[in-house]
Amino acid sequence: xxxxxxxxxxxxxxxxxxxxxxNPSLKDKPVVVCVYSGRxxxxxxxxxANYVARKYGVNSGIPILLAKKKLKGxxxxxxxxxxxxxxxxxxxxxxxLRSHADRFEQVGIDEAYMDVTQRTKGNYQGAKELxxxxxxxxxxxxxxxxxxxxxxxxxxxxxxxxxxxxxGLTLVKPEExxxxxxxxxxxxxxxxxxxxEKKLETLxxxxxxxxARFDVQKLxxxxxxxMGTYFHNASVGIDEEPVQERSEPESLSRISTLxxxxxxxxxxxxxAYKLCNxxxxxxxxxxxxxxxxxxxxxxxxxxxxxxxxxFENPTSxxxxxxxxxxxxxxxxxxxxxxxxxxxxxxxxxxxKKEELQKQITNFFGFSNH
DNA sequence: GTATGCTTTCGGC
DNA sequence: TTACGGCCGAAAGCATAC
Numbered sequence: 001x002x003x004x005x006x007x008x009x010x011x012x013x014x015x016x017x018x019x020x021x022x023n024p025s026l027k028d029k030p031v032v033v034c035v036y037s038g039r040x041x042x043x044x045x046x047x048x049a050n051y052v053a054r055k056y057g058v059n060s061g062i063p064i065l066l067a068k069k070k071l072k073g074x075x076x077x078x079x080x081x082x083x084x085x086x087x088x089x090x091x092x093x094x095x096x097l098r099s100h101a102d103r104f105e106q107v108g109i110d111e112a113y114m115d116v117t118q119r120t121k122g123n124y125q126g127a128k129e130l131x132x133x134x135x136x137x138x139x140x141x142x143x144x145x146x147x148x149x150x151x152x153x154x155x156x157x158x159x160x161x162x163x164x165x166x167x168g169l170t171l172v173k174p175e176e177x178x179x180x181x182x183x184x185x186x187x188x189x190x191x192x193x194x195x196x197e198k199k200l201e202t203l204x205x206x207x208x209x210x211x212a213r214f215d216v217q218k219l220x221x222x223x224x225x226x227m228g229t230y231f232h233n234a235s236v237g238i239d240e241e242p243v244q245e246r247s248e249p250e251s252l253s254r255i256s257t258l259x260x261x262x263x264x265x266x267x268x269x270x271x272a273y274k275l276c277n278x279x280x281x282x283x284x285x286x287x288x289x290x291x292x293x294x295x296x297x298x299x300x301x302x303x304x305x306x307x308x309x310x311f312e313n314p315t316s317x318x319x320x321x322x323x324x325x326x327x328x329x330x331x332x333x334x335x336x337x338x339x340x341x342x343x344x345x346x347x348x349x350x351x352k353k354e355e356l357q358k359q360i361t362n363f364f365g366f367s368n369h
Numbered sequence: 370g371t372a373t374g375c376t377t378t379c380g381g382c
Numbered sequence: 383t384t385a386c387g388g389c390c391g392a393a394a395g396c397a398t399a400c
Contacts, residue, residue: 014382035387045387048382060382063386081387108382108390193379193393224371255388292375302386306377342387 003174005127006243007114008149008157009097009134011090012166014110016050018086019079021143030056030076034064037257037342042068047081051166093142100134103243113154115243124150124173131169152177155239159188177237182209189234191227199223211235248288248350253296254278255344261300263339265329272325275345280318283347289314291349293324297332298342307332314351321347 011017015033020026030053036044042064049058049067053076058067064078090109098104101114120126131148138146147168149161156177160170172180186192186200186208203222205211212235220228233239254275262268272295283290294308307328325345 037387039386043386047387061386063384065385067385069385083388110382190392195394226372250391251389253389257387294376298387304378308376310375344388346389 002117002122003152004115004117005120005122005124006151006153006157007101007116007127007131007134008154008161009112009114009146010148010161010165011093011110011138011144011146013048013050013054014090014144015048015081015086016053017144018089019077019082020050021089022085026050026077028052030058030071030074032058032064032067032071032076032078033081034067034078035081036064039257039259043257089142089144093138093144096137096141097134100130100137101243103245105243105246107246113157113243124171128169128171131171135167135169152237153239154241154243155190155234156180156237158190159184178212181235181237182207182212184208186211186235189231191230191234196223208235248286248352250350251346251348252279252282252288252290252350253294253344253346255296255298255342257342258340261339261341263333263337265333268329268333268340268343269326272329272343272345273322275343276318276322276325279345279347280316280321283316283350287353288350289316289353290321290347291315291351292347293321293328294346294348295325295328295332296342296344296346297336297338297340298344299338300341301338302341303338305332305336305338308346308348310349314349316353321345 016031019031019033031050032053033047034044035047044064046058046060046062046064046067048060056070056074058070086109094106094112097112097114101116102118103115105113107113116127116130120130127150131150135146135148138144145167147161147165149157149159149170151157151160151172152174156172160172163170184207186205187197189208200211205214211231216228216232219231222228223231256271256275258271291314292308292310294306297305299305309324309328
């Protein structure tokens with residue numbers, strides 16, 4: 001059993017960089033890729049901005065109108081998201097990355113983990129050269145830059161990739177892991193959210209280094225065996241999570257913004273059913289069945305609310321989906337007095353249809369041995 | 370007590 | 383002065399099971 005070498009490849013400011021590639025004259029201007037909600041002209045939020053725009057404080061998630069204010073008087077370009085175009089580019093780049101990996105795991109549209117232990121023979125100089133080759137291949141074949149983190153596992157590779165970007169390459173060798181992680185805030189560890197951060201702070205652990213000095217037993221007392229052990233391991237850079245193909249998504253959802261805020265069930269369902277149709281057609285395309293249905297409401301004050309229901313048995317039925325969505329919105333409206341600004345629907349607990357049938361067949365047909 | 374499953378909320382991109 | 387998406391998986395809280 002050899003020590004692993006894992007890479008995390010992150011495509012830089014992905015949507016905006018795709019737009020720069022399509023129209024290179026944008027390159028020296030602020031480029032702001034926006035999700036327009038359609039409620040009013042320019043209502044919506046910024047999805048991604050290039051680094052020229054970021055210098056002006058234009059970051060992901062801010063309102064489009066705020067971005068325009070920050071860029072007032074500047075020769076900036078605002079574009080709507082073109083997800084299909086980005087998806088095409090992503091697919092081609094992921095193919096390149098996959099060809100350089102022993103094992104490959106795509107995470108979202110612009111990130112992937114690669115296990116490169118075998119082909120680098122566990123050698124970090126080899127890994128550095130491979131990473132440089134990958135960056136060069138992506139640049140010459142698809143004209144996009146990326147940032148790569150290299151380390152002994154996914155946890156370290158992911159954090160390393162964040163150290164230098166855009167166009168970064170950061171290696172953290174096993175003997176460097178401790179000094180690399182020590183000064184970082186505990187919040188950077190996967191599994192540490194706001195509440196856990198608070199709890200750890202109370203215990204006196206703000207940084208990963210401070211967490212590492214805690215007795216495992218103490219952590220187990222506070223967080224339970226599973227999480228306590230996990231936190232201890234993470235704090236000293238131990239992470240055994242394998243790089244694994246992610247074949248299917250865990251959930252499929254659609255959300256959209258209403259013309260105006262409302263509590264009118266008919267208006268809400270009219271929109272929600274359209275979303276159901278779209279989610280359902282994606283389900284069929286992928287040959288998936290669902291076991292849970294959720295609805296989502298963003299209120300006028302932008303607070304989020306949801307309701308969900310899980311069935312005993314999986315189904316792919318559209319009418320069941322819509323009926324459940326209706327029940328959940330009725331439930332939500334009776335329990336809450338907020339007005340809906342955006343409404344969404346989601347299916348989760350997904351499974352491949354054929355595999356389900358295989359399981360049933362196996363169970364009923366071939367289990368008598 | 371700890372694990373597991375379900376529901377709701379949070380937060381990254 | 384305010385302004386505000388869409389999608390995903392992770393986190394957190396709770397109930398129940400072992």
